[in-house]
């Protein structure tokens with residue numbers, strides 16, 4: 321659906337060059353919600369702007385629905401932009417137009433007859449839950465309502481793709497949740513492919529199917545949200561994941577554990593169906609070992625379970641070894657340095 325092949329974008333600032341995007345190759349499949357996460361300056365916005373040719377790549381190739389976007393004429397670019405809706409962190413609404421006027425705007429530009437515009441706007445207002453706000457002006461709306469208008473406007477021309485540029489970054493946590501649920505509905509009910517950028521891992525966790533992590537213009541890791549969350553490889557990815565998963569004990573808790581002469585700790589990681597099985601209790605019982613869960617959680621991610629527990633064992637050395645050997649055939653077990 322959207323394919324980046326060895327894409328690079330360099331900005332020239334006088335004699336200085338900024339390599340905003342370097343050698344990025346990722347592909348976004350039709351119907352998925354794909355998230356790009358990175359810290360400020362990582363190159364996310366630039367990558368996004370390359371899709372609808374708000375920027376042109378210095379190198380590489382971008383295909384949207386099988387078409388190389390760099391080969392398009394101005395007329396074709398305008399057509400492409402109608403198939404790609406976009407929403408923004410600061411909503412970018414026209415303050416002098418009503419809610420209905422904002423949503424109608426892209427339809428007017430596209431030359432849609434007045435009667436059809438009226439019907440489509442009413443339909444979109446209903447879809448985003450703002451039917452009673454048609455005649456309000458943006459300044460009369462809350463942030464969440466403004467973003468709903470932004471979404472309705474982006475959907476007006478029935479795009480195939482919705483691009484979201486930090487769409488929830490200006491919103492409080494509850495409102496963020498509402499907007500993310502609406503985006504999920506856009507994806508599920510309308511079959512629209514969503515490409516979003518964010519610096520917040522919980523946004524990725526809540527709605528994305530796949531994720532790419534960017535740093536210094538490069539994609540340093542990408543894959544399904546479940547795989548990246550349960551097995552992050554790059555230290556930056558691990559940092560992002562720790563921001564939403566408090567399943568690592570603090571240094572002070574570990575120090576306390578050491579001080580009290582606590583036993584060796586093991587991290588036991590369960591993924592998928594096995595997380596709902598009492599594996600730990602079955603195996604320890606079998607070898608007459610007691611298990612002490614010191615820290616951890618079991619969470620749901622992409623409709624799959626993921627458990628991450630920090631445990632210690634009480635029993636004879638040989639029996640603990642047998643427990644570890646058997647557990648290793650079923651789940652991931654790591655020794656934790658204390």
Ligand SMILES: Nc1ncnc2c1ncn2[C@@H]1O[C@H](COP(=O)(O)OP(=O)(O)OP(=O)(O)O)[C@@H](O)[C@H]1O
Pocket residue numbers: 331332333338339340358359360361362363364365366367519
């Ligand atoms: N038009 C431009 N001219 C010059 N440099 C630019 C331009 N746009 C972006 N850059 C530079 O490219 C790099 C990547 O910027 P970009 O905005 O894509 O990152 P980002 O990950 O989206 O960050 P943020 O979350 O802060 O927007 C930065 O060093 C930025 O200063």
